[in-house]
Amino acid sequence: MAPTNAVTFKVTRQNPELIPPAKPTPHEFKPLSDIDDQDGLRFQLPVIQFYRKNPTMDGKDPVKVIRDAVARALVFYYPFAGRLREMAGRKMVVECTGEGILFIEADADATLQQFGDTLQPPFPCLEELLYDVPGSGGVTRLKCGGFIFALRFNHTMCDGFGLVQFMSAVAELARGAEIPSVPPVWKRELLSARDQPHVSCTHLEYDDILDTNETPIPPDNLVQNNIFFWSTEISTLRRRLSPHLRRCTTFELLTACIWRCRTIAICPDPNQEVRIIFPANGRRLSNPPLPTGYYGNAFALPVAIATARNLCKQPLDFALELMIKTKSKVTEEYIKSVADLMVLRGRPHYTVAQTFIVSDVTHLGIGDVDYGWGKAAYGGPEDVAHGHMSYYIPVNNNKGERGIMVPVRLPANGMEVFVKEFEIMVKRDDTMMTSTRESSIFLDHAKL
Structure with missing residues (x-):
């Protein structure tokens, strides 16, 4: 059973408050790296965590525990308690003011069970649970004894790995630690442009192209399908590949599959160029690798490109080989070249025209963060x-x-095509999977 948007409940909020660091912190200006402050990362990214009641924590208020732990964590991560400023050349810096993070305490007349047997997005009444204030965070108590912790962070400050590092530090302090086990490292100069910037690699992801041929996808009247890949579906897809490609990563395989199915579904002009962008982690590409504890953005956004005709008509091997080739281009020099490009071209946004974007958060560990409730x-x-x-x-x-x-x-008609194409690709023993229980696809045709 999945959550439905018909679920409603009442949320009572306290007045927002600022949580400053628990101790005095330096007042200084810290420049972001030239990977951090590109235009495509200047937005607020919301994250949410659901926690069940834990009898061993009876008598402890998650609001107080997390609020106090955030204040202590900000002593170590004090740039998060500051404010972003834009300087000459669109350069972003953090003024470490110690003002703090906006925090909202709330109580909801709801239980975790009302969100469905299996917790998965889209969540009902999300606007009630995640207050729309940039840079805010908050804890909502549930009447079942569980709680929800939601927050927004500015992507220029950190990437997913950096965010989880901060959240893990909060969790360690909430469970009684005196200091985080991983000391935070700023050192944004490690990913800043060189003294004499020069673009040494090809960066098609920052092409300035006109979106003249794409079949538009209207923002309203969309349906969402959650596509589930279990070991059976992944094995079936691997068997479809040529032998030399079967050692590809799961991410490469799934992305090739989704990109191909989606392109068939939106039915673009066969001669149209279609693109896919995906973050490629650069933490271990540097020599030496970035220091443990570095929490800035450390990834590139390579793009794979094909004509719609080739992507749709060729077997899965074609899309996969494009993915592997594109990913292999991301090297230490590639990341340095991106940083230089930002300075030379005014920090452009990556191209979104004719582009599908995927981001793999399966290895970040957001769900593993334990504030004491598991x-x-x-x-x-x-x-x-x-x-x-x-x-x-x-x-x-x-x-x-x-x-x-x-x-x-x-759109609903495109989703029907996507579903049929996907089921053909994961078909087993020449039998189409049609049962809702057995299918890899959960259909939720509610308008979103």
Whole structure:
């Protein structure tokens, strides 16, 4: 059973408050790196965690525990308690003012069970649970004894790994630690442009192209399908590949599959160029690697490109080989070249025209963060799919098997095509999977 948007409940909020660091912190200006402050990362990203009642924590208020732990964590991560400023050349810096993080305490007349047997987005009444204030966070108590912790962070300050590092520090302090086990490292100069910037690699992801041929996907009247990849579906897809490609990563395989199915579904002009962008982690590409504890953005956004005709007509091998080739281009020099490009070209936004974007959060560990109540029943982005973007979310079924959920949003007619194409690709023993229980696809045709 999945959550429905028909679920309603009352949320009572306290007045927002600022949580400053628990101790005095330096007042200084800290420049972001040139990977951090590109235009495409200047937005607020919402994250949400659901926690079940834990009898061993009876008598402890999650609001107080987390509020106090955030204040202590900000002593170590004091730039998060500051304010972003834009300087000459659109350069972003953090003024470490010690003002703090906006925090909202709330109580909801709801239980965790009302969100469905299996917690998965889209969540009902999300606007009630995640207050729309940039840079805010908050805890909502549930009447069942569980709670929800939601927050927004400015992507220029950190990437997903950096965010989880901060949240893990809060969790360690909430459970009684005196200091975080991983000391935070700023050192944004490690990913800043060189003294004499020069673009040494090809960066098609920052092409300035006109969106003249794309079949538009209207933002309203979309339906969402959550596509589930379990071991069976992944094995079936691998068997479809040529032998030399079967050692590809799961991410490469799933992305090639989703990209191909989605392109067939939106039915673009066969000669149109279609693109897919995905973050490629650069933490271990540097020599030496970035220091443990670095919490800034440390990824590139390579793009794979094909004509719609080639992507749709060729077998899965074609899309996969494009993915592997594109990913292999991301090297230490590639990341340095991106930083230089930002300075030379005024920090452009990556190209979104004719582009599908995917982001894999299955290895971030957002759901593993334990504030004392155990691991989260769900932890991840609060809105996991748009018409042009999808997140990959880790999930578990009722047998304890771990899988990956990929939410996709498309117009209803396009979704029907997507479903049929996907089921053909994961078909087993020449039998179409049509049962809702057995199918890899959960259909939620509610308008989003």
